[in-house]
Amino acid sequence: MSAWPKLDYAADKGTVETLHLLLQLIGKLPVRLHPWINHGWHVALRLTPSGAVTRSLPAGARYFAVELDFLEGAIKVDCGNGFQSVLPVAGKTIAKVSRELGSLLADLGLPAPLHGAPNELPDPIPFAEDERPREWDADAARRLHEAFLCADRNFNLFRSLYLGKSSPSHLFWGSFDLAVTRFSGRGAPAHSGGVPNLPDSVTREAYSHEVISAGFWPGGGGFDEAAFYAYAYPTPAGLADQDVEPDAAFWKAELGEFILPYAAVREAADPDFEVQRFLNSTFVAAGGLLEWPQGLVIDPPPSVGRPPHSA
Known part of the structure; x- marks a missing residue:
């Protein structure tokens, strides 16, 4: 059996769209809380063993990160002091998740600029108004x-x-x-x-x-x-x-x-x-x-944990 899982966009479309909108919601946080990094790299999320997470985000003298856990169907807020708060999202509308996440962040004394609507989608509905049922498989x-x-x-x-x-x-x-x-x-x-x-x-x-x-x-x-x-x-x-x-x-x-x-x-x-x-x-x-510059591609691949061309 292949280690690469089978994907079926037609069958999984509802869950894919739910994941997309939830990532859009948490993605608004680095847009509004992190300094701009070239080409918008600061807003991109990093994959984790269970989902996708924001960069560390400033909150005064504190820092926090927000992760969408694909496996548990939850948004996790890591406050950096060993405390993590978990918000289940499976089966909820985007509007409900937006309200609950905003309240959770506020209760933790963290900024919650979650307003607005999705980007790069036609006819987006503001997060706070999106009461459409959402699939979660x-x-x-x-x-x-x-x-x-x-x-x-x-x-x-x-x-x-x-x-x-x-x-x-x-x-x-x-x-x-x-x-x-x-x-x-x-x-x-x-x-x-x-x-x-x-x-x-x-x-x-x-x-x-x-x-x-x-x-x-x-x-x-x-x-x-x-x-x-x-x-x-x-x-x-x-x-x-x-x-x-x-x-x-x-x-x-x-x-x-x-x-x-x-x-x-x-x-x-x-x-x-x-x-x-x-x-x-x-x-x-x-x-x-x-006609890109020559000599920038390494061959053969470097060893894990070792700089290229090192002895």
């Missing part, structure tokens, strides 16, 4: 978390092979994708913006410099199944015509990205190897057309 949440962890493992390896500027492997709650991004060090043309319910200034800062980015998302947003993706900004002429690996990968013109269906990865004899083929071949294709 514990098995679907567990499988999606396992898939994110498999992708994270591969993205961390891919990141370790690049000596230039690279983002961490982190989860963007707006588009609900885990991503890792490499930079050439050169500036890029101003982005046109136009992302639904996201200020153009945010998009333009995110793409202020040349990038080759890869990621994983559970489905939706133009491709209704779980998949890996890769793209470059700016998109060089001829990128769509480049040969990339493995054979299951293809160019999705509507998205302007290469796509590798998750199902093809899971069914492969060596899923991790297939992901690395995809990440490396798409990077080589885009980097070659954009």
Whole structure:
């Protein structure tokens, strides 16, 4: 049996959408409490063995972090003094979770700027007003978390092979994708913006410099199944015509990205190897057309716990 779990976006869509909105809710905290870090990296969440967590957030002289636990169906608030408060979320509306989380944070003497509405979604409903019933399938949440962890493992390896500027492997709650991004060090043309319910200034800062980015998302947003993706900004002429690996990968013109269906990865004899083929071949294709600086990719991979080229 594959260590990569089976995903079925059509069957699990309700739970995927619930997870997405809950991550959007806790994602508002670093937006409003943490200093801006280049390309919006401060708002992205980090995967944990059980879910996804914010950065440490300042609260006067105190610090706290908020995690969505996929496995327990709960939001956990870690106050940094050994005290953790748990708020069950399974089966609740987003409005109810928003009210209860706001009250919980206030009772702990922590800031709770949870107002507003989701980003990067069409026709968003403010959190406080979203009383629509929400699905929660514990098995679907567990499988999606396992898939994110498999992708994270591969993205961390891919990141370790690049000596230039690279983002961490982190989860963007707006588009609900885990991503890792490499930079050439050169500036890029101003982005046109136009992302639904996201200020153009945010998009333009995110793409202020040349990038080759890869990621994983559970489905939706133009491709209704779980998949890996890769793209470059700016998109060089001829990128769509480049040969990339493995054979299951293809160019999705509507998205302007290469796509590798998750199902093809899971069914492969060596899923991790297939992901690395995809990440490396798409990077080589885009980097070659954009004439990125040479000598920044490490080969062979470094040992765990040892700097590259060390004795």
